[in-house]
Amino acid sequence: MMKEYAYFPGCSLEQIGLSYHQSSIETTKKLGVELKELEDWNCCGATTYFHVDELLAYALCARNLAMAEKDGLDLVAPCSACYKNSYFTNKYLKEDPDLAEHINYALEEDNLSFSGQIEVKHLIEVFVHDVGFDEIRNNVSKPLEGLRVAPYYGCQILRPKKDDEDVEQAEYFEELLSAIGAEPIPYPLKLKCCGGSLLISNRIAALSMVRNLLQNAEENGAAVIATACPMCQVNLECYQQQVNQEFGTRFSVPVVYFTQLMGLALGIPGKKLGIGKEIVAATPLAPYAT
Amino acid sequence: MTEKVGVYICHCGSNIAGVVDVEEVAKWAGESLEGVTVSREYKFMCSSLGQELIEDDIKNEGLTRVVVAACSPHLHEKTFRRACANAGLNPYLCQMASIREQVSWVVEDKELATEKAKAMIAGAVNRVQLHEELEPSLVPVNPNTLVVGGGIAGIQASLELADAGYPVYLVEREPSIGGHMAQFDKTFPTLDCAACILTPKMSDVGAHPNINLLSYSEVEEVSGYVGNFSVRIKKKAKYVDEEKCTGCGICIEKCPKKVIDDVFEAGMGYRKSIYRPFPQAVPNIPVIDTESCTYFERGKCKACQIFCPTEAIDFEQQDSYLDVDVGNIILATGYDLFDCKAMPQYGYGRLANVFTSLEFERMCNASGPTEGKIVLRDGVTEPESVLIVHCVGSRDENHNRYCSAICCMSALKFGHLVVEKTNAEVTSCYIDMRTNQKGYEEFYERLLEEGMNFIRGKVAEVTDAARFPGEEDKLIVQVEDTLLGIQRRIPVDMVVLMAALEPRADAREVGLQFGIACSMEGWFTERHPKLDPVATMTDGIFIAGVAQGPKDIPAVVAQGAAAAARVQGMITKGTVEIEPVVATINEEMCSGCRICNTLCPFNAIEYLEDKEVSYINSVLCKGCGTCVAACPAQAISGAHFSNEQIFAEIEGLLYDVISGNGAKAPQVEREPIPA
Secondary structure (H helix, E strand, C coil): CCEEEEECCCHHHHCCCHHHHHHHHHHHHHCCEEEEECCCCCCCCCCCHHHHCHHHHHHHHHHHHHHHHHCCCCEEECCHHHHHHHHHHHHHHHHCHHHHHHHHHHHHHHCCCCCCCCCEEEHHHHHHHHHCHHHHHHHCCCCCCCCEEEEECCCCCCCCCCCCCCCCCCCHHHHHHHHCCCEECCCCCCCCCCCCCHHHHCHHHHHHHHHHHHHHHHHCCCCEEEECCHHHHHHHHHCHHHHHHHHCCCCCCCEEEHHHHHHHHCCCCHHHHCCCCCCCCCHHHHHHCC | CCCCEEEEEECCCCCCCCCCCHHHHHHHHHHHCCCEEEEEEECCCCCHHHHHHHHHHHHHHCCCEEEEEECCHHHHHHHHHHHHHHCCCCHHHEEEEECHHHHHCCCCCHHHHHHHHHHHHHHHHHHHCCCCCCCCEEEECCCCEEEECCCHHHHHHHHHHHHCCCCEEEECCCCCCCCHHHHCCEECCCCEEHHHHHHHHHHHHHHCCCEEEECCEEEEEEEEECCEEEEEEEECCCCECCCCCCCCCHHHHHCCCEEEECCCCCCCEEEECEECCCCCCCCCCCEECCCCCHHHHHCCCCHHHHHCCCCCECCCCCCEEEEEEECEEEECCCEEECCHHHCHHHCECCECCEEEHHHHHHHHCCCCCCCCCCCCCCCCCCCCEEEEEEEECCCCCCCCCCCCCCHHHHHHHHHHHHHHHCCCEEEEEECCCCCCCCCHHHHHHHHHHHCCEEEECCEEEEECCCCCCCCCCCEEEEEEECCCCEEEEEEECEEEEEECEEECCCHHHHHHHHCCCECCCCCECCCECCCECCECCCCCEEECHHHHCCCCHHHHHHHHHHHHHHHHHHHHHCEEEECCCCEEECCCCCCCCCHHHHHCCCCCEEEECCCCEEEECCCCCCCCCHHHHHCCCCCEEECCCCHHHHHHHHHHHCCCCCCCCCCCCCCCCCCCCCC
16 A cells, blocks of 8 residues: 655755655655655744744744645655654644644634644654565665665754654664665764754854764765755765865765665666765765666 | 630741731731730740740730741741640640741732731631640650661661660661672772771671661561551562571582672672672672572572582572561661663763773772772773763753762762772863862862862763774763863773762652652652751651762761661650641541541551441541541541631631721732733
8 A cells, every 4th residue: 555645845855955855756656655745835944943933933834734634644854854843843732732722823824724633754764664674675676785874864853852762872774774785884973963054153163063974984984974864965065075175184975865875776767866966976876876 | 706815926037027017917916806815026936035925925814825926837836835835725725827938938028928927817816716625645665666778877777776775677678788888999088998897887787686687678568657667578588598598608609690790790790690799798698589590490400409508598488578566767778870871972881981980889899890900891901091970960950950969079089099000090070079078178189189180061972983083992072171161072991970879769659658758859858958857757757878868978877877866765755745636537427438548648547347437546647637628428527627727717818808807908910911
């Protein structure tokens, strides 16, 4: 049976994260999951809006939730920031009837309402929990044997903490990479922040954070870094050159989306997965992208 | 009403008079309140002059009731009741109005405070006129004492009592007494060896004719009341006959099964399946751990039984129960150590060379798993650098807000041991250095001179993610040096986490079992934090040691002795007065529904089968009033809290809003409630 989700790509996936969007759609289709894009989705508020006006920010996220609920589908976001904002908005609205009342008052303007009937998931959770490693393993046609991948969780997909989740030592990304035949490498900084939007306000501090991550992944033998967030991807890849200039380093680590790796393993042509559009060339993937 | 009421309003220096207009209140009470014949205010009513004022008025003015408006009855009710009794008035005809705790300390507006004081006094005056004369009953005090917990606090308390000639039952959960102190190496600040000062006391306990040591045992049930508790103690099966065992240890030697010792060795060492925690254990009798014993697992082995020269091993042994009667109980149940895995940023459990303070303590101990050598987790490599992280789980909003009190000094002791035993550089990362007991600051000075490094700042993270040259294969400690205002990355070989002291995981259940309260954190609550630190709100139950709150060994020993002294006082006196403020059942009205029987938190109500009514044991009853409120037939009345008395008090409190009294309640300006 086809699993269906309301798909909330978020702003990044329309442009800079286009390859994440393409590979998400392709891989899920291959695994019998349909991502039904929300028809009139809006921005999640990103990292800033919750600090500007919390109530309005909740209303913004709640609109997407309400539309998904109307379709009777759980909401899936591939972007960690979209996921985190939608996740805790959903949680708070369920737990705080006072807040829900305020928000529903605003949603009325759009003939919408939200009663807390759906769940919010990150795309990686759909693969890990809903599809399952066995199902993925069964569908792999080109296992990524010998590819040393640094699984980069970033800081947002594990927060807020869910029941029984080890937020400091998560392992599911590694297991997912193993399921597609790749070799996940252990490195201590896998959960550390990429700097987020700090690049705008404190460039040097942010570049230093990126440097630490690249160094830690490279020293532990990573051929590529796999991310699950367009923000992380941009910071780690697009600013590598600036890191090199600033700190005199010579990093050249490709940073790809985990869905791109999955797509290759599932036998989807690289072109359909947006491979080839990298700034740091993804040469280590060449043997697998035939 | 024909009672003559005297009202006495205390200034409490400026505590009350600074906020409440006491002259005005006294004048008002004398003029407006029915039944009041004398109304006075005085600087300190609790002083002997203040008390004499009351006594004189009772004698000269013929007062039949007394109201003292002052502090909380917790503090001085006894004082004023005694004053009444001195003048020949039944002490229960005296009532207090708490116009300090409930008025002057909490109401800022002087006018409102004065009005509130008036209402409180009006309530007390109304109520006191309906009071009845009550007489306390006397019950004998059993000279036996139960001490729960055989750490240094329980040991001290037991020895004090036993040496004074009184019988003690000492119950210890583990196979040996000694507690945490037995695990330590040195004790600060004098650095005398913990075992050297503890084991003589332990063997004194083991050999004392007045101490009945019940190791590997737990209290199962407690009933009764001050002076007369009945306690059921569960003696867990040791599978070793205590009468026959000589403590030779051959069984331990021959036992083929080795398991990690998570309790005494803090997971650092091994013990056998039949074991005693350490060589100087008291009692010296080993126990079999059935969870790991090969015989209990597979039905084969019996090596211990085969080799035991006195046939003391008994695989058929069952848990047994011992019922004892005691007059008083001392709880000295100690503490648990904070689980350092709850702070994953410090890497404990993931990074091999991060140790807890208790692990390090065992490592330093000459009889410990490394025979006193300070080495990395591999068991052989001596560290070149050690960093000690303070306040792990203490002074931390995410875990425990309180200071664990002993860690700074323990850290200094560890620093000294590192300097003494290795060539390693040792650094302490502290928030504040707290060395405020006798000889402690001097010890801190000594460590400064011995070359220990001190960095003021709470450690953010311990990681193995090397970034700079020199960090490879090290633990890197990230900390903000708040004195220099810089971030530091310190590569070291070993990290020691000074774990917080936490209440025992089952402290709340134990508290409930013995009828005493716990603080928010779970420490046992003392009767008064300064003036009655080892007694509890339940008469006859005393507390000592870290179970009451974090403290060091000298303070623990002092509390153990203090609790024993309090118990001795009770025993020497021989009898104890039981409050007459209790509930009674009117048998004619009782339908025998038994609703009250299960509700009573003190198990004071029993059902009389022959009469088909319930009966309240007045010695067990604490006068809480639960049954009074619950009785559907209104057959139960609470002395001192009858319906009439309570309604009269409420009427008094509301004197100014009851129509026809002519007075109007002060209007409080409120913020409008948002729509």
